[in-house]
Amino acid sequence: MAVLLIFTVIEAVGGWWVNSLALLSDAVHMAADSAALLLALVAIRLSARPPSARLTYGNGRWQTLAAFVNGLVLLLLTAGLIVEALHRLWQPEVVEGGWMLVIAAVGGLANLGALVALTGGESLNERGARLHVLSDLLGSAAAMMAAGLILGFNWTVADPLLSLLVSALILRSGWHLTRDSAHVLLEGAPPGVSASQVRKALADVPGVADAHHVHVWSLNGAEPVVTLHVQLTAQAESEATLRAVHHRLHDALGIEHATVQIEADVCIAPGQTHCLPG
Structure with missing residues (x-):
């Protein structure tokens, strides 16, 4: 310099x-x-x-x-x-x-x-x-x-x-x-990772009935951060499903930091339309 x-x-x-x-x-x-x-x-x-x-x-x-x-x-x-x-x-x-x-x-x-x-x-x-x-x-x-x-x-x-x-x-x-x-x-989704990609990556994970309330952003433009709600299937084991979700996010999208809210029934905040399953 x-x-x-x-x-x-x-x-x-x-x-x-x-x-x-x-x-x-x-x-x-x-x-x-x-x-x-x-x-x-x-x-x-x-x-x-x-x-x-x-x-x-x-x-x-x-x-x-x-x-x-x-x-x-x-x-x-x-x-x-x-x-x-x-x-x-x-x-x-x-x-x-x-x-x-x-x-x-x-x-x-x-x-x-x-x-x-x-x-x-x-x-x-x-x-x-x-x-x-x-x-x-x-x-x-x-x-x-x-x-x-x-x-x-x-x-x-x-x-x-x-x-x-x-x-x-x-x-x-x-x-x-x-x-x-x-x-x-403005907390926009980083290049290469979107909410739809996260939902698609989790669609066939055992125990996952639905992924919603998905938010993707980054602190520095290089490392994506994700938060989401995951609704379990009827017979799913929550701990095993949570581990499977984290592994899939890491392996498929390179996501190291994810916060996942597990839901055994309907969304915890059903009054929010963006939180409803789907």
Whole structure:
């Protein structure tokens, strides 16, 4: 992270010196990335804390919250850069292509190293950190391409044009990250696991007459959590059926955390239509 901070300053000063929007855009994103990486690291440490009396499910949602904030920051910063790029298209400015190429290349190497260091994590928080660094790497590549066009053809409009191209890519990534993390915060079903899949998986478990009141969500976007009611058949043994339900949920859907309410007769809360069998 210290390396990113150093090269953020270098690109910001260099972008101002050579009058390059592409470099300034990359510097702004690198500054946001440094903050995003710090936020991601803090969230990872917080999420490792054990459950408490106030946070009985633990602290896993800190990572999702960090991903949501990172996504919003990406969207807001990129929107501002698009406005400036459109202004530059309307009123092109002189750009020093030689130094622009050198500064962009050095910044690109720093971003590439950071991206390699972040490879492997699958949580929304880690995805968010990678997207920030990847956006910087794309920004450096665009700045290098723009510098080449300016040096070769004196085409100064390449600077804002390529900034717009990279901004469009970053907007798409930022939107997906914000949407996915908001889905988790709203306790939506994670990808690959739905209430209907849970009911289908339990349909042929011995002793299960019906599975209802099924809710599926996730704390961090990676590990599904399920609660449900299971109505037993007439001759079913509750303990054996409960074990069979947990095994089926684990083996068929990869669910490690499930809370199952066993019912020998009708639903415990028959006044709630969503709790009725079926």
